[in-house]
Amino acid sequence: MTDLQVATAGNTASSRRKLDSVVVRFAGDSGDGIQVTGGQFTLATALAGNDLATFPDYPAEIRAPVGTTFGVSAFQIHFGDRSVKTAGDAPDTLIAFNPAALKVNLPRLPKGGLLIVDEGSFNERNFKKAEITANPLEDGSLDDYNLIRIDITKRTLEAVKPYGLSQKEGVRCKNFWALGLVYWLYDRDPAPTEEWLKAKFRNNPKIAEANIAAMHAGHAYGETMELDGFGAYTVPPAPIAPGQYRTVTGAEAMAWGLVVAAGLADKEMMFASYPITPASVILHHLARLSDYRVTTFQAEDEIAAVCAAIGASYAGSIGVTSSSGPGIALKGEALGLAVAVELPLVVVNSQRAGPSTGMPTKTEQADLFQAVFGRNGDAPMAVLAVRSPGDAFDVAVEATRIALTYMTPVMILTDGYINNAAEPWKIPDVRNMVAIDAPYHTQAEGFHPFARDPETLARPWAIPGTPGLAHRIGGIERDALTGNISYDPANHQKMTDLRAAKIRGIANSYGPLEMAAGKPGAALTVVGWGSTYGAVNEAVQDLIGEGADIAHVHLRHIWPLHPDLGDVLRRAGRVVVPEMNNGQLLTLLRSEYLIDARPLDQVTGQPFRIGNLKAAFRRHLEA
Amino acid sequence: MTDLQVATAGNTASSRRKLDSVVVRFAGDSGDGIQVTGGQFTLATALAGNDLATFPDYPAEIRAPVGTTFGVSAFQIHFGDRSVKTAGDAPDTLIAFNPAALKVNLPRLPKGGLLIVDEGSFNERNFKKAEITANPLEDGSLDDYNLIRIDITKRTLEAVKPYGLSQKEGVRCKNFWALGLVYWLYDRDPAPTEEWLKAKFRNNPKIAEANIAAMHAGHAYGETMELDGFGAYTVPPAPIAPGQYRTVTGAEAMAWGLVVAAGLADKEMMFASYPITPASVILHHLARLSDYRVTTFQAEDEIAAVCAAIGASYAGSIGVTSSSGPGIALKGEALGLAVAVELPLVVVNSQRAGPSTGMPTKTEQADLFQAVFGRNGDAPMAVLAVRSPGDAFDVAVEATRIALTYMTPVMILTDGYINNAAEPWKIPDVRNMVAIDAPYHTQAEGFHPFARDPETLARPWAIPGTPGLAHRIGGIERDALTGNISYDPANHQKMTDLRAAKIRGIANSYGPLEMAAGKPGAALTVVGWGSTYGAVNEAVQDLIGEGADIAHVHLRHIWPLHPDLGDVLRRAGRVVVPEMNNGQLLTLLRSEYLIDARPLDQVTGQPFRIGNLKAAFRRHLEA
Amino acid sequence: MNIATPVMKRTIKDFTSDQEVRWCPGCGDYAILKAVQKTLVDIDADPDRTVFVSGIGCAARFPYYVSTYGFHTIHGRAPAFATGIKLSNPELDVWLITGDGDALSIGGNHLVHVLRRNVDMQILLFNNEIYGLTKGQYSPTTQKGTRTPSSPQGSVDAPLSATLLALGAGARFVARGIDRLQKDLPGILARAHAHKGASFVEIYQNCIIYNDGVFEGLTEKGIGEDHRILLEHGKPMIFGRNRDKGLVLNHDRLALEVVDLGEGADTGRLLVHDETNKTMASMLAAMEGPDMPVALGVLYCNPDASYEQEVTARENHDRVDADRLNAMLRQGRCWTVGEDGTGSGG
């Protein structure tokens, strides 16, 4: 833990205009260091006491040719003096490092928005690469925006001149120049970034100093120049619960959640995976945690990964496997085996736009059907969904708890947006977390591998190596007590019923169903799940603020559904289900509760916009 | 076509007692030729003009030790003077060739039933193998049955003595002795079996003659002996529509349906599969049809099979792949690709009891969820279900027609029961069948691989090798016109909507929704699908006969559902859905129509019994 | 349930489960089961630390018949399960039982990868050159032209060589045995067990129902010995019922040749088996009848570090308590929000 004291934010320039919330978007070439810039701005903003949410927007290509539109990388951050749950519909301020970045991102900027461009990159060569015919700085197409043209490249080179960098190295510092300017603009403290640069370029202090100089120059530029429509702002801190915080991405939180859960169960964890976008980042995080009883295994494919994870569970570890839609599809057969032999397993699906390869870098929620229904035979499976980066931690812990308590596979649905987005996260104290108990068995006397705990219906976990418990399990139907192969019709019916009852029984372990906003019985109840949480919640909160009779229920438990959900939905006037798919949760709710819930689908690979949601909810409220 | 004239059945022995329907069950060791016996009895019965249905009941083991209970093989046939749709709940007559067969099958025989046993096999050695302690022929346990003890082994050996067979060869003829007896019992003509034996043992006439002699001896035994409670029966012919008939198993009918469909489309067929019980038998049938523009490809696994089939479709053939639950699970990812690139494909799933390996030789209908929902992303797929052996032909043709007309994968759900059961089948005249048109494209001018037929929404099928149409397709989201890679949000929404609309539109091609029994608006409407057809229909017909207000709708179209179904179900008093799973069609119906349909699930690996269904329906009628 | 009996030497019965064996009468699998059980006795295996893992097939029913821990998984994936087991608990002694379809058709890739990674286990491939359990379709090792239900005109696919594939995948231990040669099999299996890393043993197995007699030429009394050679490290390559044939290398053709060892023959030219030489192993593995003898015994053994050892050596398996977890969560930049809602970096 790095202990660094920074000035509490918000108590400098009192002349600044106060804003309650701001959305800033940085956009440039993949090589421009946009994500680093965004990361630093995020940290500074967190330290300034604001609540925030971010959205890193990578290009689909690994490294597209410099200056092309498909090589544009962007980072959006939304911060404010109150609870912030999405990266914001539209930026207030857009910083565009080159013509391609401007071309791709301008459509997001509302008229009148602040637009900062690096004039130095607006040249013919770059226009051609971006397939632009006229100079947008000249042709009047930016007249409706609050345009600030600065030759950032030139000013950066001036600022870093003392450090004797090459031209290329010098130009690379321009993101920090711009960051300095934006720090000034929104009253953030550059000190933590200075520290970060020094640590990062420990072995190359010249680079660190040059970047720091560039940042200071940008900051100073803001202070000294008074440009039309370009004033200084401040965003007061948000009322945040006391405690220790950090920023986390969903992938980090998921990795830590799994590790903490294993710790709570006092077990090893075996994480077996095959790389796939956007899931790989969880593997990358865990690969660095081999100090914490974690083995990561990069298998030859997704099938091998899930099988290795099941093998690990069989041998007494917590087996975890992780992939995205196409890879999860490949795991279906083996997941059926895990259901059948009743071993614990956690399966993380970082959803992406489908079908098939689809749009790997884009977000979607269209794997719910696959999770709940996608296996041969009656093979019920518990399914949980993550709603935000920090929530991934809690879901990972709960999923592991369910898997171990009930001796069953659990699937977690998260997505690329959550994996990569960051938010401030109140760090839990593990000492206060409840240990996880699994039905370990060591007693040879009277041991039967399929005798069940009468409450959870879990079978005992008799781990190879335990003296006297040698037994055989497998995918052919098992006798309800001995586990030996059985083709007996009555036994098959019994086992089918037990498997179903065990999974249904998981719902007994849930906490109370909480309303995310509003109260049961509202004229319109919105039921959401997964990463739409922020947008749906902000939209509903806004409408409640406007006096609308609306409520929001957000499901962590996709299967089995929460025991109280039916009640809440039946009391609702109308039920709307916004999803980034063609109505998958909707199908579950309709069949379970026979309520005429209505779809609100968006399948564009883009997150919902709060504005669109509000408009749609209003239509339903008026209908 | 073998043209053989046989006496029309039913006009011999007028002294015989008339029965309207009979169920006979042959049971013996796997090595006793039970299935051959059943097959011959089936043919003779069909030629006698009865309607019939059969159920071959193989052991799970390849070849269990002789005389053990798990090596027992059985064959049940139900025939009558009216429409027969199931192999019957319980046999009227059981022929048991050894103690193990008796032990396993006796529980099925109602008290008072006719029980014929081969006394010759009831010895200590066989009791031990069957794990029987007392001789059931002696210990009174058979008192409640109409027991006929004959030393069939001995009598067979006597009958075949003239042919100089070895003891082992001689004993092997005993199934034909028994068949002869049963032929006499139920007034079947042995002549076709004689012919069959002669053809079968063309190269070993001695064996043919010995078997024929054994059969005649059995027949004569029946004629000459007058045993208590053992009379001769006759079952008059059923009123059968005029036409040419044969018996078919579901696997044969499926194979032929696919071949005929390919012929109707004037295309090659490529059938790619990996062996798996109970699907392999379709592969075996097609492997013998290489004369009919059929290529069968035994792939290295199910994934390779589906991919090869898609490749074949891409190259202009009709790609077909076939498997059972666990293998279909493996195909999920590739099926998503077929949905995405919009190529025709037929996928045959011969369902078996799951989850996981389950009970491979037992029947279940638990892959409906997997068929409709089991893919990543929104990947809608047409799903058809087969209801009886002969129906497999029609479903294969319709599935192929849909696949080619709409350029899309279609899944057929059948099962092991249908694949192996036989029924008389009215052979269609292919000249009267409608040709299948696919959207072939050859015009280079203005060609776009994803331009659509406005009516079907099918994209053109531009087959490699066609001059001027070279183009690229793939699993990444495609531009709605050019098919080039597109990450455009609006395009993704458009393509998602188009894919969904295209599949929904398939429902427009269905014929009218026919009631399988009863009328819309009945107090109880039973909705079935797949191989439960016969049992459900007989049960409903019986109850209608008893005056109950009940109706039966049997779905061929699982997805999309029939456009008229909602209407019918909403008019129903109560809706019950009997399924051999935990309520899978039920979930679809509830979510689609918001009707409180009730489950009637049986997951034992055994077909429904008509009696049980009737009891359950009565309960619902009274509720 | 079997309670370990550590004091006395165990017997075959101690490795026999209570499940009735359900292979076809006369199936070669019975002999292999016996040989494995005998090996378990010989190596003094601990049933409580021994795990048999299998895929699907007749062969794969094996674990049910051995009274150790057993996992009958899904078709073709046993190597992946076994890898997970071994990574999770390297102390377990893992035996993988598979068939030619299970290991070389659907499971070919997992076999390749478990071999190249060199995960410590014994892999026994029961090669009957047919799919037994699914009733007799041709397999990847079926001889070309074989008529089966799925190849009524005779199969067209060229068969794979299991041992050549294993060598191509980088296997460090490759051996071959035959069900009926009971005398040799336990020794080969014990060698496989002694080798740390993935040990691959192909066992020719007769499927009496669907492919009867395909290995008869190798096992038939008398004649068989002329068509097989049992390799021994450091020993000259001599075979034949009268031990009157040998193998030499034809340098020009870079190929093995059979020579007659008549009286006074020049045995100096005879090849001496070097089980660490991969080129030699490949040439031996490729030998096929009728002109060449089929190679049995340990074709190749060239140990290297085993995967699970290397992996676990880099990990810390100490108990992870709440304090360590708390520290983990607090690595990097953190800050504290006080009761008044203001932040302070930490």
Add this chain to the structure above:
Amino acid sequence: MNIATPVMKRTIKDFTSDQEVRWCPGCGDYAILKAVQKTLVDIDADPDRTVFVSGIGCAARFPYYVSTYGFHTIHGRAPAFATGIKLSNPELDVWLITGDGDALSIGGNHLVHVLRRNVDMQILLFNNEIYGLTKGQYSPTTQKGTRTPSSPQGSVDAPLSATLLALGAGARFVARGIDRLQKDLPGILARAHAHKGASFVEIYQNCIIYNDGVFEGLTEKGIGEDHRILLEHGKPMIFGRNRDKGLVLNHDRLALEVVDLGEGADTGRLLVHDETNKTMASMLAAMEGPDMPVALGVLYCNPDASYEQEVTARENHDRVDADRLNAMLRQGRCWTVGEDGTGSGG
């Protein structure tokens, strides 16, 4: 859309699609694309009868850039798609483009089976020893100890040799080239195309982003020639920038050795490349630096009947009209039920 222009010889432009190439600037894939396009020109390929099939990966984007028919399928399965295409229409000229992850990790089994079946196609494996598209994790060919996002402490897995695996699988044509050796590549590709059956070509390819320079030792001007040997059938094995090194067989060790070809050296001992000798091919494929040169060119070429030819030869592809279908349905026992409902056998 490209309309075939049969009269004039085509140019590279005729094999270039309208899609912008989106590999990273400096990626070795560009050079391979050029070499393939040049080969298509050289062999006078017909774009309308040519199909490029690929799996997923950077390499697998290839089909989008060639103006023939193209199918970008799913990860690892391209050999199965290609087999289906070829069985369906043997007239098509099929090229399969794959990467080391696509072909050897998830797709290893399909590669093995397409090779052993010997389906006629060209298989080009772009081996950059890394997963490019998913941002740089280690692949089955990555050198042990490589640090990547998924192996921060260095990878533990022993790498596979693509060529040894191919030979182990029974491939009948195995060759190797390097992206940067543009001069040699089209010739190797043309040989692969000329070979009927599955032709396997491993192409070392530089991933400038995630694994830059792994093949530098082989391509660096001057030095590179000392570390590689371009094989030619029937020619002695000589290499080196001054053509002053050769390969000989050490008979005792049964292993290849490098000898210096100083003035007056005994070149008689030099091995002569025999591309039909599989043992030689295996030894050549196994050669690795720094002591041995890496073998390039055609390592093995030993044609056999191609699968799709054998399969289709047994089939009848004549049009199947209603009469033939009617006859098919009526094979075996049939009977006719008359208007009176009575049956008569037929």
